[in-house]
Amino acid sequence: MKISNLISLIAKGNEKAFATLYDTYKNRVFNTVLGYVQNREEAEEVAQDVFIEVFRSCTNFKGESSESTWIYRIAINKSLDHLRHKRRKKRFAFLQSLFNADTGALQHDVPHFEHPGILLENKDKAAILFKAIDTLPESQKTAYILSFVEDLSGKEVAEVMNLSPKAVESLLQRAKAGLRNELEKYYPERRKLK
Amino acid sequence: MNNDKEQWKDEVMNSLDGIHRAEAPDFMFTRIVGRLESAMNEPVSSYIPVKRAWVAIACFILLCVCDIGFLKAINHSGLNNTHEARGSSPYAIENTNFNLY
Incomplete structure (x- = not known):
């Protein structure tokens, strides 16, 4: 089945079509996200967010770009959002560490x-x-x-x-x-x- | 030494050669479906985290304190300027010579 057909089916709430789309893109999405977040557990969480976003915004897909481009863009945006959120948390952790003499060390260091x-x-x-x-x-x-x-x-x-x-x-x-x-x-x- | 460093950099830059796509974890789809179902069953709430509310209040108070401090500083320097103008400025005295009668 064509991916564009899948998307219109998903927009109607078809779970099988969503499963097929997931199988087609799961590794591409996960690999891309993993490149950004560089942590397996976090990458899984972000990849889940990507597919949830795909499911929710299927009705808004106008077909102006190819489906893979659209899914990649969602994956990139979600990954960048995640990194920004992490950076904010890191800054907050730095402020906390200034007041917390017990740890002294910064949390959320890049492992x-x-x-x-x-x-x-x-x-x-x-x-x-x-x-x-x-x-x-x-x-x-x-x-x-x-x-x-x-x-x-x-x-x-x-x-x-x-x-x-x-x-x-x-x-x-x-x-x-x-x-x-x-x-x-x-x-x-x-x-x-x- | 420099050649050694450049060669090492080249090796690091080429370390992604032959990379394979990472595979998505098993059962990720089940988790996605679970999250979608729970999101659909959840009532929509306008909940604001307590931490965020406290940060907003603290920012507002800080802004007010800064504003008051700034206004006080402006008023103080403004009063000083008018005292200077009335009293000790040499121009004020000299101007009396140009009064028209």
Whole structure:
């Protein structure tokens, strides 16, 4: 069955159609979200939010973009919302830690993240790269994650981000330069990896 | 040394090569359906978390305190200026020479 038909069926409340759509996109959504939030449990929660949003806003889908673009956009927005919320919580935790002498330490620190799809020999280096990805500005992060974690083509990324392929290319260039700059900080850690 | 660093950076940048898509956890769909059902059965409420309400009140009080402090500071400096103008300003005295009779 065509995905566009599925969406119109879901809009009518058809649960089977929703299950089919879920099966088609579950890994794409989860993988994209995981690239942003870098935590399996949180990624599952955000991915659930994405599918709930898909179910609720099916009636609003006008078909101006492809279904996959629409679902990717929801996944990206939910992930960015989650990261913003986390950042706010982190700031609040910092203020709390100023008044709480017991802990002293900051809560919600970025933990070491290992993407489950990374080749074994690249695990440690990829963990450092993900730390660096986390510091990128939102648009560069989106372009980088869609291109290198989700492995979308330049054209697909441009469609999802509603930009021209040239603009995406420029974002990727800046993201790569930013990452290389950020990696300077982690260079001393390389010996621990060897 | 520099070459070593650049090579290491290249290796890190290429560490996503050959990445596989992460698979969604089992039973995620069941949880989604569960959440959808509970959301449908839940009555719509206009509940505001207590913490958020306290933050809003604290912000309002802080704003009022700042406003009052600012107004007091302006009034104080304004009064000082008028005293200066009446009393000690050299221009005030000199102006009397240009009075028209």
